[in-house]
Amino acid sequence: MQKRGRISVRGIVQGVGFRPFVYARACEFGIAGSVKNLGSEVEIYARGERFTEFLAAVSRGPPMSRIDSVDVTETTADIADGFVIKKSGTGSFSGMIPPDIAICDDCIADIFTPGGRYEGYWATSCVNCGPRYSIIQEIPYDRERTSMDTFPMCPACGGEYGDPHSRRHHAQTIACHTCGPGLRLMDKTGTDVPCSDPIREAAALLDAGKILAIRGVGGFHLACIEESSGELKSRLGRIEQPFAVMVRPGFIDQIALVSQDERELLESPVHPIVVLEKRDHASHHTISNLHT
Ligand SMILES: [Zn+2]
Ligand SMILES: [Zn+2]
Known part of the structure; x- marks a missing residue:
């Protein structure tokens, strides 16, 4: 027997692939209906014999989501065959941004x-x-x-x-x-520097000890190699400020003590900056001297 309902999912459901995840589960369980982003919630209309299994799968959410609540209500709305991702609505804008x-x-x-x-x-x-x-x-x-x-x-x-x-x-x-x-390389006056591969050129400049401002989607990162970090600190006038370090995978254990919890954080999908204890407190002091 077919079951049907309106499912409302709240939590971190924006920007985590929730709608395509619901679409894929609907295909998997032969569910008809629709999914729509309402701002603070995702609204699903669903109909099908495997409704309960679909609901259980949807309630788990995709990996980056965090589900705070799932509410199912009865509905008399028409639910056409097939499953569609509807254009977003304009509900309350209080949803959490991942x-x-x-x-x-x-x-x-x-x-x-x-x-x-x-x-x-x-x-x-x-x-x-x-x-x-x-x-x-x-x-x-x-x-x-x-x-x-x-x-x-x-x-x-x-x-x-x-x-x-x-x-x-x-x-x-x-x-x-x-x-x-796209990417462009500019000198300190903002003039384009002609080059065929800005990433390779930027890497070469870093290796040569230059300090670069790398503009990404979230703002600027000042970057340099360790040998230039003292110069960067003096230019910034922030001698005590520790810098975040980027290292190749596997290298971190040579310079820092990493607990299991810290390693899980480092390797989690967000890849956050994690504060670690230096193996040798006196080393790498131009990057961080918080231990001394
Ligand atoms: Zn394209
Ligand atoms: Zn990807």
């Missing part, structure tokens, strides 16, 4: 796939990763309410965005070489 999510392993693999659409593209992302907090201007979370609104999707990105079988189905940050933001 943090930026570090690039996922699948997207890293895309960047290093020779001949692929995303080969070498720095802003590659998908429904499971990419900026959120930094780019969302308003919720509901849709591309036109993010700082990506000035980069209309090319046909290839539009195709992936609309493909229920793609990892980029309804990924609001989808972008590629053709349609997405």
Whole structure:
């Protein structure tokens, strides 16, 4: 016997791929209906014999979500065959915005796939990763309410965005070489420095001891190698300020003591900055001298 209902899901349900997740579960359990972003909640109309299984799956949510409540109410609304993702509504704008999510392993693999659409593209992302907090201007979370609104999707990105079988189905940050933001290298006067590969050129400048301001989606990062960190501190006039350190995977254990909890934090999808204890308190003092 078919069951039906209106399901309201609240919590961190914006920017975590909730709608494509619901769509995929509806296909899996043969559910008819729709899903819609209402700002502070996701509203689902559902009908089907496996309604209960669908509800249980939806209640678990995609990996980056946090479900605070799931309410099911009876509905007499018409629920047509098939399942659709509806255009976002304009409910109350009190939903929680998720943090930026570090690039996922699948997207890293895309960047290093020779001949692929995303080969070498720095802003590659998908429904499971990419900026959120930094780019969302308003919720509901849709591309036109993010700082990506000035980069209309090319046909290839539009195709992936609309493909229920793609990892980029309804990924609001989808972008590629053709349609997405590009990179430029500028000198300190703001004049473009001609070069074919700004990332490679920037890396060479860092290796040579230069201090760079790297502009990303969330603002500027000042960057340099350890040998230049004293110079950066003196220019900033903040001699005591510790700097965040970027290291290759596996190297961190050579310079810091990492507990299990700290390692889990470092390796979590958000990849946050984590404060660690230096192995040798007197070492790397130009980066941080909080131990001495
Ligand atoms: Zn990804
Ligand atoms: Zn594109």
